Amino acid sequence: MNIVCVGAGSMAESMIHGWINKRILKAEDIAVMNKSDRDRLELLSDEYGVKIVQKERQELRNADFILLAMKPKDVEAALTDIKDNLTGNTVIISVVAGVSIETIQKHVGNFPVARAMPNTSAKVGKSATGVAWSKYVTLDQQHDLRDLLSSIGSVTVVDEKQIDAVTAVAGSGPAYIYYFAEAMTEAAIANGLSPADAKRLVRQTFAGAADMLQQEDFAALRKKVTSPNGTTAAGLAALERNNFKGIVGECVKDAADRARALGREFE
Structure with a gap:
């Protein structure tokens, strides 16, 4: 299975x-390209052993998958640049926020496209x-897509x-959690812990809670650790007073609205 990453930012990396x-792909199965940042391509090649797409574009013609991983504003130029080197069996996978399958197909034709x-986890x-x-993604291609994506989570x-x-929720979600951890x-620290101890305790608290979330209902877990009139209840009461759920709801809504707006800007 061969894949070309068009765009070489943090998500592609x-x-x-x-x-x-996870050994789903070998380094030689992966090629990278971007608009103009050759230093970034060479860094990825040195770090992971992946190939850099050459002038002849043979890597594109041999690709089973093309990963679109650039900013929405750069999608049109990227598709124009690669479309003449695509073959009918190539699946385009876009991880670009907001840009629809229909919009991608307007630029490249009726290729199999997945969003x-x-x-970054x-x-x-x-x-x-x-x-x-x-609808152009065949059952076999769907199976390969699942294998490719399930190997990273x-x-x-x-x-x-x-x-x-x-x-x-999922694409932007890690940043919310990192912000909460901050x-x-x-x-x-404000309550007397050293920075090193605070970071160590917060990291392990998040790691342990993440494992527990895989095992039980979220609300049930919260209730189990919340004794009436205890310390956890006092902390949760402060979150409720400050409309914590409302803040999270606005956070997710605004992020989703922005994704939709990015799509409209591109179209």
Whole structure:
């Protein structure tokens, strides 16, 4: 299986790292290209052993999958650049926020196209990925897509109209958690812990809670650790007073709205 990554930012690198680490792909099966940053391509080649797409573009013609991993504003130029080197059996996988399958097909024709939204936890094989595909993606290609994406984490197949919500929850979600971890650390330091101890305790708390979330219902877990009139209840009461759920709801809604807006800007 050969894949060309068009765009070489943090998402592409996370996926490359995950694929090689999980041995779903060998380094020589992966090629990278971007608009103009040759230094970035050489860095990825040196770090992971992947190939750089050459002037002749043979890597594109041999590709089973083309991964679109650039900013939405660069999609049109990228598709124009590669479309003459695509073959009919190549599946285009877009991880670009907001850009629809229909829009991609307007530029390249009726190719099999999938929209996926992984997150950068792909680097450690823990991505939460949502994926939708066009009617031109065959059953065999769907199977290969699942294998490719499940090697870097979990895969949830959704309707394309749900991808913007996936973007807001799974694609952007790690950043919300990192921000919460920052806030927890700052609060721990303000309450007397050293920065090193605060970070160590917060990291392990998040790691342990993440494992527990795989085993039981979220609300049930919260209730189990919340004794009446105890310390956890006091902390949760502060979150409720400050409309924590409302803030999270606005966060996800605004991220999903932005994904939709990016799509409209491109179209």
